Amino acid sequence: MYAVQPDRAHALHQAEDPASLRFRAAQARDAQACAPLMFASGVREFGFFLGDSAATCIEFLQFAFTSKHGRFSYRRHRVAVTADGTVVAVLAVHDGRTTWFDDPHVVLMLLLFFGVRRTVGMLLRGLVLESELPAPKSSQTLIAHCATHERMRGTGVFTALFMDAMRAGLAHEDRDRQIVLDVLVSNTRAYELYRRLGFVELPRRGPISRRLPYELESVRMQLMRHV
Template sequence: MPGLSSGPSLDGELTAPRFRAARPDDANACAPLIFASGVREFSFFLGQPAETCISFLAFAFASRSGRFSYRRHRVAVNADDCPVAVLAMHDGRHTWFDDPHVALILLLFFGLIQTIRMLLRGLILESELLAPKSAQTLIAHCATHERLRGTGVFSALFADAMQASVTTRQRKRTASGSHAQQQLVLDVLVSNTRAYDLYRRLGFVELPRRAAMSPRLPRELESVRMEWLGTH
């Protein structure tokens, strides 16, 4: 992401990326990547300069709970074990506390007055970027270090995350006796044709739009929701 010096270093070579669950100490490396995954969305929601948005995301990433928590993220790392790509997975069966938690961390970081304004903008933004239903898992915060885009790192991270998710679901089904399938979805800005094309190659298809875009949202935040049908 041009102009931001707080991103991960690429001093460690990436001859063969490794993948792992994110950790709290990945916050400073992952926060710029997460911001890069939705610069327009975060700028609208938080209404702050890029550096402040990144500092907030690092603060929130270190939390054990919520949609920005390290526990929701998986990363690709270089030879120095530094994250160079990231994605989050939000299981709709376990996101009921996300909104109260976001309000809490906003309050802790920004104070009451700014938090109220941010939450009001967040409600508008959520009319376009819908929270996952209980039968859905939402993929979010998809980003790769700018020098590694187009190298296949994110595709490999996505495949690894899908495999890890399948293993986890199989273990939970065995324990509970349930055979329900989660619908895998993500959102992408209409203007982000590069990401849209990547998601198509990964096996996502566009879903029909259910409602008109809110007139209170900038047109640049128009998005489409896509569903994963699997690799072909």
Template sequence: MYAVTPEHGVACEWAAPRAPGALHFRAARAEDAQDCAPLIFASGAREFGFFLGVPADSCIEFLAFAFASGFGRFSYRRHRVAVTDNGCIAAVLAVHDGRATGLDDPHLALMLLLFYGLRRTVRMLLRGLVLESELPAPEASQTLIAHCATHESLRGTGVFTALFVDALRAGAMNGVGGQQVVLDVLVSNTRAYALYRRLGFVELPRRSALSPRLPLELESLRMLFLERH
């Protein structure tokens, strides 16, 4: 989980950190695109930098475009948000049910093509295939939690924990047939790793070595949720 930088933050008045009790939680909406895109980028700035290969501002603009589309892995339909009492989005997460992600890759290719054009899209998709070796799509038996980020002014105040618990209570992660809840975290992101451990996630064994075509900083762990709060 990363903090979003001030220059890419939402257009809100952020003062002293607020406690989770000052928040409410809801499904994301298309009109949240400009506020959520910087947070989604911040949740995986290194991964997006490798995959898209463009400056941060361009990544964020693309994410806002894809978020508002209503389809695919970056769609507002996949996200839940924590909102402050003055209407600012404080945190976000995405929920990807592995039984409903079959069209994610074709939709992503379409979004990239519409936004970046054919030449850059081809290069992006090739890098995406490499990245997917480290961050695989969820299996049919899994629900993948992704794009976990909190505004920097609220880090360490329990906001993301509250959003995660709310998503559980709202049934956003409740699959049938024994769905597993999983997420990925960079090995270097010890702060997020510790948070996920506190939430009840445990590390799963690696299935393969890091691809030599990926930088070492993108080495990741997949974690499995064992406890429901």
């Protein structure tokens, strides 16, 4: 159902370590493996936005991942893979200077997958969600969809993938650009991981929207370059 079968995942957990993994830009053919991981990176957020079952959310992400454009596109993602090509971690990089077409493209993807009637409700919920998880400013690069296969968590895989993304371009961004990400207040494990990577919490802009479940309260964090 998810990225790898349980017996295969168990073998990964026993045998793989970050030093043995490869890191590369995602490809359209990675959709089946990446979609469950993307969903796992924001189960509550996707559930609120799409208002559907986990299986349907994953199907939509798999559909949108194969597109050449938009925030769910394979072109925005990097993956960690094992020697046999199994995807075990993913993250997305959204440059705020190039995301101006993201919203219209999401509308298109929703219309094609869900139809007009259901898309209207999703867009309304999306506007509420964006009040808590804003799109990156032109001066920001947003890291998103951060996920590691459940049997590989705590092994340093995501840290290795993030460092690869830094080497692949993030570390060479203009000095004035901010590298940011969002994390649920309740996700203390991820919060501590991001702290270890050098991210610090930014002040809130305002209270959480009354139309948004409190379980979706998030904080935005910024990477401090001296770390």
